[in-house]
Amino acid sequence: MATATGQAKAKRKPVFVKVEDLKPGTTGNTLIVKVLETTPVNTSSRPNRSRALLSRPAPPARIAECVVGDETGTIIFTARNEQVDLMMKGATVILRNAKIVMFKGTTMRLAIDKWGRIEVTEPAKFEVKEDNNLSLVEYELVTVPDQGMD
Secondary structure, eight states: OBOTTSOBOOOOOOOBOOGGGOOTTOOOEEEEEEEEEEEEEOOOOOOOGGGTTSSSOOOOOOEEEEEEEETTEEEEEEEETTHHHHOOTTOEEEEEEEEEEEETTTEEEEEOOTTOEEEEESOOSSOOOTTOBGGGOBOOOOOOOOOOOO
């Protein structure tokens, strides 16, 4: 990528984070995780209004909830469409530019949008800590009143 001065912008080295370090509202997370299980989610066959005028309907979205983890804990990753094919049980993957989305406003899920990437990599050497599932922790949104200067 070139800047206004014509010089190439140096790429940043990815900073890998552990599952236990994930917090609500964070984006740009890069992790190496193992896929423990993949469960397809039934999506409704509700017609998409924006595609109603086109000659052929949109294919239904494929969604799977995948339990992924590393040596610090596990979390549910929501895989969409072609991401589902990469999230096979037992695979080790690198999740680049992953973000935390709040499911039903209270629990964390990991997701990758169009700006992120999933890469299948060689099997990891770590054992997954399955008794620390961050998707089971419920959060509550607390609004703090502004502390005005007196």
